[in-house]
Each structure stands twice: as C-alpha cells, then as structure tokens.
Amino acid sequence: MPTIKRFVLAGLMLLSSWFVLHSAVVTIDGFTDDVQPVDCLVVLGNTVNSDGSLSARLQARLDKSLELYQQGVSPLILVSGGLGKEGHYEGTAMQRYLVAQGVPVQAILVDNKGDNTQATARNYAHIARQRHLRSALVVSQFFHLSRTKLLLRKQSVPVVHAAHATYYEWRDAYALFREFFAYYAYLLG
Template sequence: MKQPMRWIGRIMISIAGLVLLCAGLIVVDGLTDDIRRSDVAVVLGSKVNSNGTPSPRLQARLGRALELYKGGWTSHILVSGGTGIEGVPEGTAMKRWLISKGVPETAIIVDDQGVDTRATARNTSVLMHAHNLHSVIIVSQYFHISRTKLAFSQEGLTGVGSAHPDYFEARDLYSLAREVPGYAGYLLHR
C-alpha cells in the first residue's frame, strides 16, 4: 500500500513543479516587453464600470497604449472587448477614454466583438487586413501576454510585439493560475 502512495505523491509533486515552471515562464514572458515600431497597438478588454468608464485595470492598459502612441511606436490603436454584465461595450468605452486623452478618432479602431482572447485575435487579423496594417503590439496584463501572442500567431499574425502596464493587484495570482491551463488549451485546440 505504501509503494502506490509514494508514486502518487511523486506524480503530484511533478505536476505541481511543472505548473509552477509554466507559470514562471508566463510571468517572465509577460514582464519582458517587446516594443517595436508597429502599425497598431491592440488593447485587450477588461471590465468597464456601469457608468461607462474603464476599470482601473483597463485604464492601465489604455494608458500603456497611449504611451506607445504618443511615443511614436504605433500610429493606430485597436481596442477590443465584449459587453459585460454592466451592459457597456468595452471597445466603445475604451475609444471614448482614448479620445478624452487626445487620440484622434481616426487613429482608433473598435472591435466590440472581442469577447475572449481568441475572438480578439481573429477580429484583429480581419481588421488589420481591412485597414492595410501589417505589424502589431499587444497590450494586456503581464500574465495574459503569452496566451495572447499564441492566439495571434494561430491567426497568422507573426512577429507580434508586446507591452504590459505597470498595474498589479492581488487578483493577479488567480489570473496567473488560470493562464497555465488556458495557454495549454489554446496550444492544443486551435
């Protein structure tokens, strides 16, 4: 009876070690910005408040994209998200925020159908072709960068740069734990 329990224990420790290794790689990748001149910065959506304003997390993403735009790293910003329980389309709310910060409406592309990372990648590919854009920087939280780059690659968008905002909260631990199986799921199921 002791021998099978030892094997089960070893297997569980090995699995836990693998998960921690994967989480560590996701963190390193996400915290290592790959900023390059690109046609468009894609901001992935997050919660919008019921009054139509972006949540602090989403404002941090938008602020990072704004820095890239004002710094001349990108000429367009594509905002992508769905509509949460608040009833406000994320892309539309993000566009309003960017306009309020001085970004011309002509430099903003809205995707209100980016209900998840895969949809954002798919929609970005279509919108980039429609607007004759060829290079992209994704902007999201550090723990979300790896899976987003994978999804973009699976949609034929290669050489994707990335940038994360300096916004951290306790919830990131939960989000990081979700990203390990999330990444594996995207890797296995296109």
C-alpha cells in the first residue's frame, strides 16, 4: 500500500510540475509579441454585449489589431467569431467597430462562423488558400495565443505570429488553467 501511495503522489507532483511549466511557457509566449509584416491579422472574437457594444476584452483585441494595422503590419484584418448568446454576430460587430475607427471596409474580412478557436483556424486557412495568403498574426489575450498558433499551423498556415491585447482580469487565471487542457486536446486531436 505505501508503494501505491508514493506512486500516486509522484504522479500528482509530476502532473503539477508539468502544469506549472506549461502555464509559464504559455504566459511567456503570450506576453512576447512577435510582430512581423504579414498578409492578414486574425482577431479572435469574444462577447458582444446584449446592447451591441463590445466587451472590454473584445475591444482590447480590436484596439491592438487597429494599432498594428495603422503601423502597416498587414493590409487585411480577419475578424472572427460566432453568434453569441446575446444575439449578435461577433464578426459583424467587430467589423462595425473597426470601420468606425477608420479602417476601410474592404480591408476587413468577416468570419461569423468562427465560434471557437479551431473553427477560426480552419476558416482562416480556407480563406488564405482562396486569397493566396501565406501568413497571419493572431491577436487575442495572452493565454490564448499559443493554442491559436498551434491550430493555425495544424491547418497548414506556413507563417504564424502573434500579439497580445492589453486587457487583464481575474478570470485570466481560470482561462490559463483551461488552456492547459485545451492545448493538449488540440495537439493530440
């Protein structure tokens, strides 16, 4: 019996260490912006409030993409999200916000079927093949970037970079915890 207890304890310690190391790598990767000229910025959606306004988290993502667009990092911005439970298509709301900030409508690609990260990666890869785009720069929260880059690479997008939105809240700790499981689910899936 003591041998089983030691084995279980060692397994839990190993899993805990793996989790801490993975979370540290994801955090460092997420805070290390890799801004390079690309064919398209890929902005992942988030909550659009019931009144049609953007959540602070989503607005931060769009503000970062706007900053990069204005710096000339990319001539195109893909805004991707699904139909939220609040009744708004995230991609359309994101497009509306960017147009109000001066981005020409023809510079914005709208993906209203990107209701999760995997769908966004798949949809961007499809658009990229149609338009002969070879690179992307992902914009999202820091904890989300490693997994998104993984998914885009799995969809054969040859060059993927990332930059994080500067918005933080307590729920990021939960999101970082969740990313551990999501990352490996997509890596192995």
